[in-house]
Amino acid sequence: MKKTLGTFMTVMMITACGGADETPVASATIDQAAMQQEAAGIAGQFAGTLLPTLQQAMQEGGAVNGINVCSVQAPLIAQNLSEQSGWQVKRVSLKARNSALATPDAWETAVLQEFDQRQQSGEPAGQINKAELVDGEFRYMQAQPTGPLCLSCHGTEIAPEVSAALAQHYPMDLATGYLEGQVRGAISLRAQP
Ligand code: HEC
Structure with missing residues (x-):
């Protein structure tokens, strides 16, 4: 992953010098697509690890237990995924619960606003994501939809x-x-990159 853009540059240089018949065709778009795919996989892993943990905690002790478990497990999952993958992985929101961890930066704020607009225009929230090179860094965000399960802790009627x-x-x-x-x-x- 870390070498993708570097490899691309090398390929371009070789191609520019007229050699490398066997060199696989590479382009900036393809490299970004690979990074995007990797990021999407990690985001999926995050949700796929946290959701069953949350569901089990709620089955065992209701939403209050869910909060206790989530407050520990969610940051831990983010930390573990970051260490394993070499990506910085976090969750952000325009209305943060954990303000220390989840307050978005300028790019994340703009993207979250865009996500809200896309959802309001009819795009299903679970399918909304965005990838962009920002100041030489590859960034990716995957929206998290508010499903029925989420409402007991994020909805309009909280016990x-x-x-x-x-x-x-x-x-x-x-x-x-x-x-x-x-x-x-x-x-x-x-x-x-
Ligand atoms: C049992 C209560 C509970 C339920 C149910 C729940 N959450 Fe949360 N949620 C929390 C807690 C507690 C945090 C703060 C975790 C932390 O400290 O990082 C949180 C944080 C988040 C965050 C990180 C941003 C922030 O505001 O801190 C997102 C995104 C999120 N929840 C999405 C969801 C979604 C989507 C669902 C449904 C699939 C869901 N939550 C269900 C309790 C809950």
Whole structure:
């Protein structure tokens, strides 16, 4: 992954010098597509690891237990994936619950606003993503849709004991009031090409 753009440059130089019959055709677009595919895979892994963990925690002890588990496991999954993959992996939202981890930077803010618009225009939130080279860095975001499961902790009607647990863990919580189908936030990845 780290070598993709470097390899591309080499290929271009060889091709420009008229050699390399056997050199596979490469282009900047293809390299970005490869990085995008890798990022999408990691985002899928994040959601695919967290969701069953959350579901199990809620089955065992309801939403309050879900909050306890999520507050520990979600940052841990992000950290493990970052260490394993070499990408920086995090979750962000325009209305962050964990403000220390999930507050978006300028690019992420603009992309999250774009995601909201795309969702409002009819694109299913789960299919919305964006990849871009930003200041030489490859960045990717995958929207996270608000499904029925999410509403007990992110919806418009939060049970009092859930509100109390949220207030205890996240006194600055902004992440309630969502409707099913809306973009709750995104998994955000970045790496040097
Ligand atoms: C049991 C309660 C609970 C449920 C259900 C739940 N969440 Fe969360 N969510 C949390 C907590 C707690 C955090 C903060 C985790 C942390 O500290 O990183 C959070 C954080 C997030 C974040 C990271 C951004 C932020 O605001 O901190 C996203 C994105 C998110 N949730 C999406 C979802 C989606 C999508 C669903 C449904 C599939 C869902 N959540 C279901 C409790 C819940």
